[in-house]
Amino acid sequence: MGLETVVKDIMDVSQVExxxxxxxxxxxxxxxxxxxxxxxxxxxxxxxxxxxxDIKKLRQQEISSANLEVKRKMLNARKEVLDNVYSRTTDxxxxxxxxxxxxxxxxxxxxxxxxxxKIYSNKDSEKLVTKLSSLVYAGNIDCIGGVVIENEDGTIRxxxxxxxxxxxxxxxxxxxxxxxxxx
Numbered sequence: 001m002g003l004e005t006v007v008k009d010i011m012d013v014s015q016v017e018x019x020x021x022x023x024x025x026x027x028x029x030x031x032x033x034x035x036x037x038x039x040x041x042x043x044x045x046x047x048x049x050x051x052x053x054d055i056k057k058l059r060q061q062e063i064s065s066a067n068l069e070v071k072r073k074m075l076n077a078r079k080e081v082l083d084n085v086y087s088r089t090t091d092x093x094x095x096x097x098x099x100x101x102x103x104x105x106x107x108x109x110x111x112x113x114x115x116x117x118k119i120y121s122n123k124d125s126e127k128l129v130t131k132l133s134s135l136v137y138a139g140n141i142d143c144i145g146g147v148v149i150e151n152e153d154g155t156i157r158x159x160x161x162x163x164x165x166x167x168x169x170x171x172x173x174x175x176x177x178x179x180x181x182x183x
Contacts, residue, residue, distance in 0.1 A: 078181075082178065085177070086166075086170055090144060090163075090166060093145060093166060094144040094145065096145065101125065101128070102128060104162075105125060105128060105129060105132055105145075105146070105147065108146065108147055109129070109135075112158055112160060113133055113134065113149060115151075115158055116135060116149035116150050116158060117135060117136060117151055118136045118137075118151075119135040119136070119137055119150075120138050120139055120140065120147060120149075120150070121141065121143075121145075121146070121147045122141060122142070122143050125145060125147075133147075135149065143161035143163045144161070144162050145163075146160050146161035146165065147161065148160065
């Protein structure tokens with residue numbers, strides 16, 4: 001065997017060894033790439049699932065927020081209508097025909113004047129109240145109508161003004177009024 005044959009054998013063995021090492025390296029690279037792809041798919045799947053959950057939550061929050069806003073606007077509109085009805089009712093009562101006003105004042109005074117010594121009314125009803133009542137007329141008050149009856153020392157005041165009667169009726173009947181107007 002000559003030196004060239006030995007070199008050739010060494011080269012052949014080396015070539016085989018290089019091929020084997022390259023094959024192992026390629027297999028390892030392939031395994032690493034497959035693991036990386038699998039890991040990337042899992043990460044992407046997890047991220048996608050989380051993103052879908054986040055989108056669902058955001059969508060639900062937006063829907064809830066929009067529903068609350070609609071309810072708030074509906075309640076505000078209803079309140080505005082109810083306030084308007086109350087205001088119009090106040091105006092109607094303030095502008096009662098004198099015969100109706102006299103009738104109401106007479107009924108209140110006849111029923112409650114025995115509970116007091118003094119009586120108050122608005123300026124417009126002063127003459128009528130002094131005519132209908134045997135109580136001392138004590139002065140004018142700011143109201144749309146009705147009377148306030150007071151005992152001698154002023155410790156007890158019975159408020160029968162139309163303002164208070166209307167407010168009390170409104171408070172007691174708010175649900176019924178709302179049901180009639182809005183179903």
